[in-house]
Amino acid sequence: MATLNPLLDPASQSSASIILPPVAAEPPAEQPNVLFAVLRRWPWLVLGLAVGCVLGLLFHMQRTPVYQSTAELMVVKSRPDMVAGGAGDARVQYLEDYIGPQVILLGSEAILKVAAERRLDEQKPFQNPPPDGVAERVAYMKARFAVARVKEAGSNTPSNVLQLSFKSLHPADAPKYLRAIIAAYKDELTGVYEDASVRQLKLLDEQIARLKRGLNDTRVQLDEAERKLRGVIDPATGAVLVPGISQETPERVQQRISDNRSAQNARELEKIVIENRLKQIRDAGKTRAERLATMAKLGIANDRPFLFGDVKDPESMLAHLKYKKGELGTRLGPGHPEMAALNSQIKVLEEEVAARGGPAEDELERYRRKLETELGAISAQLDILARRIDADEETARNMAPVQQAIRNNEEKLKQTAAELQAAEKEKDRVSGSRSAGAYEVRDVTKPADGGQVAPVLLQSLMLGAVLGLLLGGGLALRAELVDRGFRSPEDVRRRLGLPILAHVPVIRANQPNEVTPAAAVDPTLVVWLRPKTAEAEAVRGLRTQLLFSVANRNHQVIQVTSPMSGDGKSTTAANLAIALARADKRVVLVDCDFRKPRVHKLFGLEKPATGLASVVADRADLGDAIRACEVENLSLLPCGPIPANPAELLTSPRFQDVLSDLRASYDFVLLDTPPVLAVSDPAAVAPRADGVIIVFRMTPAAGPNTERAKEELVAVSAHLLGVVVNASSEQHANYGYGYTYKYDYQYSDSYTDQKK
Numbered sequence: 001m002a003t004l005n006p007l008l009d010p011a012s013q014s015s016a017s018i019i020l021p022p023v024a025a026e027p028p029a030e031q032p033n034v035l036f037a038v039l040r041r042w043p044w045l046v047l048g049l050a051v052g053c054v055l056g057l058l059f060h061m062q063r064t065p066v067y068q069s070t071a072e073l074m075v076v077k078s079r080p081d082m083v084a085g086g087a088g089d090a091r092v093q094y095l096e097d098y099i100g101p102q103v104i105l106l107g108s109e110a111i112l113k114v115a116a117e118r119r120l121d122e123q124k125p126f127q128n129p130p131p132d133g134v135a136e137r138v139a140y141m142k143a144r145f146a147v148a149r150v151k152e153a154g155s156n157t158p159s160n161v162l163q164l165s166f167k168s169l170h171p172a173d174a175p176k177y178l179r180a181i182i183a184a185y186k187d188e189l190t191g192v193y194e195d196a197s198v199r200q201l202k203l204l205d206e207q208i209a210r211l212k213r214g215l216n217d218t219r220v221q222l223d224e225a226e227r228k229l230r231g232v233i234d235p236a237t238g239a240v241l242v243p244g245i246s247q248e249t250p251e252r253v254q255q256r257i258s259d260n261r262s263a264q265n266a267r268e269l270e271k272i273v274i275e276n277r278l279k280q281i282r283d284a285g286k287t288r289a290e291r292l293a294t295m296a297k298l299g300i301a302n303d304r305p306f307l308f309g310d311v312k313d314p315e316s317m318l319a320h321l322k323y324k325k326g327e328l329g330t331r332l333g334p335g336h337p338e339m340a341a342l343n344s345q346i347k348v349l350e351e352e353v354a355a356r357g358g359p360a361e362d363e364l365e366r367y368r369r370k371l372e373t374e375l376g377a378i379s380a381q382l383d384i385l386a387r388r389i390d391a392d393e394e395t396a397r398n399m400a401p402v403q404q405a406i407r408n409n410e411e412k413l414k415q416t417a418a419e420l421q422a423a424e425k426e427k428d429r430v431s432g433s434r435s436a437g438a439y440e441v442r443d444v445t446k447p448a449d450g451g452q453v454a455p456v457l458l459q460s461l462m463l464g465a466v467l468g469l470l471l472g473g474g475l476a477l478r479a480e481l482v483d484r485g486f487r488s489p490e491d492v493r494r495r496l497g498l499p500i501l502a503h504v505p506v507i508r509a510n511q512p513n514e515v516t517p518a519a520a521v522d523p524t525l526v527v528w529l530r531p532k533t534a535e536a537e538a539v540r541g542l543r544t545q546l547l548f549s550v551a552n553r554n555h556q557v558i559q560v561t562s563p564m565s566g567d568g569k570s571t572t573a574a575n576l577a578i579a580l581a582r583a584d585k586r587v588v589l590v591d592c593d594f595r596k597p598r599v600h601k602l603f604g605l606e607k608p609a610t611g612l613a614s615v616v617a618d619r620a621d622l623g624d625a626i627r628a629c630e631v632e633n634l635s636l637l638p639c640g641p642i643p644a645n646p647a648e649l650l651t652s653p654r655f656q657d658v659l660s661d662l663r664a665s666y667d668f669v670l671l672d673t674p675p676v677l678a679v680s681d682p683a684a685v686a687p688r689a690d691g692v693i694i695v696f697r698m699t700p701a702a703g704p705n706t707e708r709a710k711e712e713l714v715a716v717s718a719h720l721l722g723v724v725v726n727a728s729s730e731q732h733a734n735y736g737y738g739y740t741y742k743y744d745y746q747y748s749d750s751y752t753d754q755k756k
Helices: 034-040 042-062 099-106 109-119 134-144 174-230 250-282 288-298 314-332 337-355 363-434 457-482 489-496 534-549 569-582 612-616 646-650 653-665 681-688 702-715 730-735 751-755
Strands: 066-077 082-085 092-095 145-151 158-168 231-233 240-243 439-445 451-454 500-505 556-561 587-591 634-637 668-672 691-697 720-728
Touching: 034 042, 034 457, 042 457, 066 174, 099 109, 099 145, 099 158, 099 174, 109 134, 109 174, 134 145, 134 158, 134 174, 158 174, 174 231, 174 363, 174 439, 250 288, 250 363, 288 363, 314 337, 489 500, 489 702, 489 720, 500 534, 534 569, 534 720, 556 569, 556 653, 556 681, 569 587, 569 634, 569 668, 569 691, 569 720, 587 653, 612 646, 612 653, 646 653, 646 681, 653 668, 653 681, 681 702, 691 702, 702 720
Parallel strands: 500 720, 556 668, 556 691, 587 634, 587 668, 691 720
Antiparallel strands: 066 158, 066 439, 066 451, 082 092, 145 158, 231 240
């Protein structure tokens, strides 16, 4: 249906400015999840794993092979000592464990030195000759020789069989080193063992003597510290012979200080309350009424009857007569006989009160004396508490170093006693082993050519895989940190400080149309051609957000732009114009892209001879340039012939006049302008619009491009309404933007469809 041109029949309506919705304060930046960021870049992990495995394989191939030869020896004690024991009639014999010292002896430097000096040369030739010096040979063998006890079959009990192993760079050299070590062990077993035992016993005796001296010295220091702290007390009478710092524990002294401070704080508070009450009493007036008011504030009971008190009291009688005089004075006059009698009575009572020494003490005065008495008692208590606290603090300060010395000595005493017990136990063990008798060494298995034990291919690959994963993880993390693209809707709002007006899914142009227009319109106009699709619903959501942003006011000029070309701003503007027109809004879509105009192509119009450029250049009338559209309430103002000076036309006063005419004639004027970062035209148009909508696609460069576009628009004081995420889909998860656009509701032509 053709749309009437509002310029030919303008409606007299006043324009209204846009009311922008309040934008919430920018939330704090979210802390990135490192693990999630690395996993999101999983191709880097796969690449790092592959590279690491290749490097591990190369490393494995470059390493020098290591060969190991093994042999087993059975050590038997010729005359084992038997210890009888048991319960009842049973006799149980315990065999002494003599293999432990042999393991130590076999791996000692003494055996290795004998092998290096006497036995190693007998095994020549070597494929890799041993070092020349004895010390170097001992160090070489010590680094490659190992001995362990073999466990009995079927249990974890160690046996008397020793397993010897030696690693070498050649398979034929490893058994030669083992044979030299075994020969040295057999030759020197008894002598070396006895010499080692004697030396070890001598060292243990010296250590035990030193520990005993240290134990005695620590006990003396501990007793001295105890005497300094507690003093000397006669055990028989309990009398203190030599006074110490205190008989109490530091905890008790600290507790008493804490209790006294609590009592001191309580007395201070009571003192403040009493002084405040005394100040109120001193500030009270002289009259009975004022003092009664002060008594009421302080909660003091009035012990006199109401109004005049006890009439037998001269003060109460005097107050009664004065009250009566004031009551009769206005009615009888000062010269009346009754007034004269009252004056005479008042004079007599005043003389009697004066003779008594003035007015009697009232309740407030008695309460003041009571408070002053309490205040004096509290001050005395505070002095006593302060002296006690000072004395206890002085005691605590004196006790602290002595108590620390006691703790240190007690700890040192325990440690020295434990060391002494261990040394005595070791001495008993060495002494028992020394008298055990002779040993016999038997070959269980003899040394053979070594087998390769290193490098292990699996270990090299695992090492390379771990390093590769670390490398891939680092590269993935760096890629994540370098990526400035948007990661979530919250990220868009936080970085731009603007609301998201809509997420428009990818428009599927190959879908069948629900409406057949007369003109060959572009298939991306989904609001017109396929109004029941999710894409059309997203545009209608954008329309709702726009109406909310402008507070549902008409005569608004809205600019639609984008950071870069290809973001879909022309398609979004056209669909938004159709959606507004379907909402009974008179809309005109103005093509302000003087460089690549598309509005006429979208709506299937022939290339117009006149358009906005012609109107601004004063070569055509505005009414002649506006084109009708099949969509009701929608008019089009195409670009027309492409001008040579687009920026100058958009900044001219004539362009502002054209916008004013359109604003007065339409409810909404939508301006399709070029990309902000491509040319300067959008920045020239933005200050003339009531609001600006930024449309962008979710690409890796969308983040920085949109931020730059916003900065340029803000620099020209543009009113930014929000952004539209165009062509959002599942594939944007690769950019870290995990938004998925789905609708749970579908259109239905009949009630029966809902049962399916």
